[in-house]
Amino acid sequence: MTLDKLRPVAEKGLTPFVTAADKVGLTPNSVSVISLGVAVAAAAAFVVADPLFYVVGGVLVFANGWLDLIDGALARRQDVASDAGDLLDHVIDRYADLTIIGGLAAGVESFALGFLAVTGVLMTSYLGTQIQAVGLGRAYGGLVGRADRLVLMGLAGFVAAGYSAPLVAGFGVIELLLVFFAVIGHITAFQRFWGAWGDL
Template identity: 25%
Template sequence: MSALIKNIKPAFEKRTAVLVDFLYKINITPNILTIFGLIFVIIGSIFIVLKQFIIAGIFLSIGNILDAFDGYLARKYNQATKFGAFLDSVIDRFSDAFPLMAISYLLRNNDFIFFISLLSIIFSFMVSYTRARSEGLGIDCKVGIFERPERSIILIIGVFSSFIDIAVIIIAIGSFITFLQRVFYFYKKSV
């Protein structure tokens, strides 16, 4: 877990406990939140292509908030399952890819930004893959400066401000650095 999330998570959960309690009372499951989070991200991605950046930012924000709620709901009400963890990880990859694909499409006439946005997709996936592969080999690998929450925050700020080109550059660089941090961390722990 990144330093940013370690600092924000307790305050976020404290302030949203009433909402999570309400979701539980109306029988909303963590998996439903996960799926609806993806739906909101896909809608936000469509609005990126349509150059409706404020609307896109709103949908992306809601999608990411739902993604944060699913884990909190699962932990708080003992609803965590292996399938739920698996589903969340798979859906997270789609939620990473759709907005960056939309940006790639939108900026396809700018060769540099198009290429960088494709790299940001690859490096974002490599951040997740290196952690999963490391853990599959028995080494916990929750290190790095630019995990999914940081990428999502930068993306949302970039969309709201219409500086999506700068956002994808930051995401590509931050993801690449985190990927390298995880490779080196795994190397140190495995030899």
């Protein structure tokens, strides 16, 4: 179900952005670093937990996802794709995920939920790379992938900007998103583990 499967479709719209990045002298690694800066800015906006800043945070989350597509496309354009670049990209993606989720949790002061959400996200990502490490190829399957998380976090920012009242069991949209990441993240990790276990 993950939006990661739509990556080839999304990349078709990247050409003008990749061309612009190439013309101004950006490298894939520099785009990756910029994407981390954007993620940190998104987290800072979410910490403020003000309607305007929720909108800003949502926009920045979407920008982070777009930059994550651009760095790979730029590497192919410049013919500089490498294992080092792939490693940097994955490390930055993890830091970006954790930073944004941390910002969401801090903004609503739900640190326990934030911890559970972070562990779910980390285990999902870890299983994807660990499955690759044992020779089965990179795993993107499961209920929720990174693209899904970014879309949900961005949308949650917009929703929280206009509606901050509790929705379910006293939880607002941000808390519910953290619960979702905590539960679905671990389910997705188990899905990936179980599928890979059957292939070994």
